[in-house]
Amino acid sequence: MHSLFNCPKLSFRKLSLFSALIFLFSCQSEKPTREQLWIHIYHTINNEPLLINDMPYENALGQQYFVTDLKYYISNLTFIDNEEQTEYTLNESYHLVHVVGPEEYLIKLNDLPVGEFDQIRFSLGIDSLANKNIDQLGALDPANEMIWDWETGYKFLSFNGVYFPEQGDGKELIFHVGKDENYKELVFNLDPLEVPVLRVEEERYYDFYLSAHFDDLFKNPHTINFRTFSNTHDDSQLMDNFSHGVFTLDKIEIR
Amino acid sequence: MRKPFSGKVIVRLFSALIFSLIFYFFFFTPRDFPKEDWTAIPSPERNPITTPGVLLGRKLFFDPLLSANGEVSCASCHRQDLAFSDGQSLGRNGVSGNQLLRNAPVLVNLAWQPAFFWDGGARDLESQVFSPLTHADEMGKDLKILIAELNSDGEYTKLFKKAFQIDSISSAYVARALAQFERTIISFNSSYDQFLKGDTTLSDLALKGLKLYRTKCNSCHTEGFFTDHSYHNNGLDSVFNDQYLGEKLGRFRISRDSSDLGKYKTPSLRNIAFSGPYMHDGRFATLEEVLEHYTTGVMKSKTLDSLLVQKDGRVGIALSEKEKKAIIAFLESLTDQSFLSNPSFGEIEVK
Numbered sequence: 001m002h003s004l005f006n007c008p009k010l011s012f013r014k015l016s017l018f019s020a021l022i023f024l025f026s027c028q029s030e031k032p033t034r035e036q037l038w039i040h041i042y043h044t045i046n047n048e049p050l051l052i053n054d055m056p057y058e059n060a061l062g063q064q065y066f067v068t069d070l071k072y073y074i075s076n077l078t079f080i081d082n083e084e085q086t087e088y089t090l091n092e093s094y095h096l097v098h099v100v101g102p103e104e105y106l107i108k109l110n111d112l113p114v115g116e117f118d119q120i121r122f123s124l125g126i127d128s129l130a131n132k133n134i135d136q137l138g139a140l141d142p143a144n145e146m147i148w149d150w151e152t153g154y155k156f157l158s159f160n161g162v163y164f165p166e167q168g169d170g171k172e173l174i175f176h177v178g179k180d181e182n183y184k185e186l187v188f189n190l191d192p193l194e195v196p197v198l199r200v201e202e203e204r205y206y207d208f209y210l211s212a213h214f215d216d217l218f219k220n221p222h223t224i225n226f227r228t229f230s231n232t233h234d235d236s237q238l239m240d241n242f243s244h245g246v247f248t249l250d251k252i253e254i255r
Numbered sequence: 256m257r258k259p260f261s262g263k264v265i266v267r268l269f270s271a272l273i274f275s276l277i278f279y280f281f282f283f284t285p286r287d288f289p290k291e292d293w294t295a296i297p298s299p300e301r302n303p304i305t306t307p308g309v310l311l312g313r314k315l316f317f318d319p320l321l322s323a324n325g326e327v328s329c330a331s332c333h334r335q336d337l338a339f340s341d342g343q344s345l346g347r348n349g350v351s352g353n354q355l356l357r358n359a360p361v362l363v364n365l366a367w368q369p370a371f372f373w374d375g376g377a378r379d380l381e382s383q384v385f386s387p388l389t390h391a392d393e394m395g396k397d398l399k400i401l402i403a404e405l406n407s408d409g410e411y412t413k414l415f416k417k418a419f420q421i422d423s424i425s426s427a428y429v430a431r432a433l434a435q436f437e438r439t440i441i442s443f444n445s446s447y448d449q450f451l452k453g454d455t456t457l458s459d460l461a462l463k464g465l466k467l468y469r470t471k472c473n474s475c476h477t478e479g480f481f482t483d484h485s486y487h488n489n490g491l492d493s494v495f496n497d498q499y500l501g502e503k504l505g506r507f508r509i510s511r512d513s514s515d516l517g518k519y520k521t522p523s524l525r526n527i528a529f530s531g532p533y534m535h536d537g538r539f540a541t542l543e544e545v546l547e548h549y550t551t552g553v554m555k556s557k558t559l560d561s562l563l564v565q566k567d568g569r570v571g572i573a574l575s576e577k578e579k580k581a582i583i584a585f586l587e588s589l590t591d592q593s594f595l596s597n598p599s600f601g602e603i604e605v606k
Contacts, residue, residue, distance in 0.1 A: 135381035135427040142385045143398035143426050149386045151509060152378040234511070
């Protein structure tokens with residue numbers, strides 16, 4: 001029979017581990033439990049959650065396709081105060097979004113500027129300064145496989161898929177877009193939201209909820225025909241579409 | 256108040272200055288260059304050259320750990336005895352064994368080169384490293400695996416810490432170390448250089464070749480680096496098709512400017528006798544074939560360089576057989592034996 005008393009040494013260890021854990025938790029509850037800002041991104045196609053390698057979607061021309069891999073960069077998150085005509089861009093703000101399933105994608109950030117803001121801006125892609133060389137760290141580490149092997153620079157958007165024509169075999173869709181001229185800034189007015197003016201204070205927590213409607217990537221404003229166009233590395237039409245209807249800022253929550 | 260300097264003192268100071276200048280230039284010849292004073296070699300601010308960095312880069316350059324199958328290193332395609340080229344027209348030394356689409360160029364005086372690859376697609380040496388590392392027909396390495404392997408190697412973690420003061424290796428530092436070593440691969444001590452300094456003489460044939468060279472070749476392969484660091488169409492082809500991934504389109508592939516179709520980087524001609532086969536696709540095996548191209552093989556196209564069109568409208572460079580021989584004799588004087596056998600560019604055990 002095992003009894004606690006048979007093994008006083010172990011139980012002492014257990015006890016100390018337990019108290020250490022309690023200590024840890026009690027410490028943590030005083031500190032912030034999370035980063036100051038979480039950006040939640042929901043990816044959809046035709047108003048359904050975007051699934052990887054799962055089901056065929058239909059583009060505006062009725063062409064069927066699969067998504068096999070989807071990655072892109074969001075960068076330079078900026079808080080804008082039009083009244084004071086000031087803006088504040090977060091430091092080292094490069095974020096790689098890798099869509100792997102229907103769950104929301106979370107970007108977690110700290111060091112928000114304190115103040116009142118009526119617009120939020122972020123960019124799709126990497127600004128020309130950071131796009132000059134690729135021996136970089138974090139989101140820009142080449143190990144993230146967002147680089148080309150023949151030309152220096154980052155892929156801003158890496159969309160891989162398969163197009164199924166009515167007849168014949170499936171055809172790979174390789175839409176890898178980069179190049180400085182395709183860097184796009186997106187500005188979101190806060191006035192249609194419940195918080196037309198966002199007050200950022202220390203010790204408060206913020207949640208931005210974004211949707212990314214990827215069907216727009218192939219239709220708004222340029223209609224993409226997979227039969228004639230399935231491979232690119234610098235296409236400005238795709239990047240136009242990416243920066244048009246794809247992203248919406250739906251809600252901001254403050255705690 | 257102190258007395259102003261007398262004229263005599265000024266003369267003495269002046270002659271001392273002249274003397275020390277002469278002394279400096281006499282002893283500080285490119286032969287000694289760069290010693291351990293790396294400041295003479297240009298490098299980007301984010302990656303200054305240091306001795307531990309160079310040694311680490313040199314170790315990495317020869318290490319097949321950097322390839323998917325553990326058999327291919329940078330040196331597999333860039334051999335010192337061939338001025339860091341590979342001796343093949345289109346090599347098959349990569350992990351897949353597939354034939355590459357471009358000739359492996361020499362690696363020489365790279366610190367002064369503004370862009371890399373035959374079309375200038377890589378903007379600096381650090382960024383260039385990732386191409387051979389990840390290309391399926393070169394080293395095909397998964398960078399995440401490489402970084403895990405390096406971080407679990409006690410020797411490498413020590414060397415990276417020494418070179419960059421980091422506790423955890425990331426791919427950027429692999430690139431920086433390699434770039435530091437590559438910047439030290441310098442050749443300025445050929446017979447031609449020694450001749451310019453008055454240390455040696457060249458044969459009459461080579462001297463005749465030098466004269467011809469200066470009128471016929473120097474505007475592109477400019478003395479000093481023996482390249483103008485620019486892009487030209489030297490008449491190899493008349494049509495440029497995109498059969499592969501654009502490798503045949505020249506600089507156009509990068510600039511997307513139709514006036515760049517068929518233009519390639521002017522290669523340096525230093526150590527040219529050791530770096531054949533020649534041109535971006537290695538189509539010529541010998542220097543004789545190269546000169547035959549310039550005299551009789553130049554093809555017309557919209558982007559053909561105007562220097563290769565003669566006054567009467569004929570294309571190519573007019574050279575007699577004798578003149579071709581003279582130019583080749585001169586090109587051979589660009590061989591730098593001390594470079595080809597310099598022990599500081601060889602494989603190294605650093606601990």
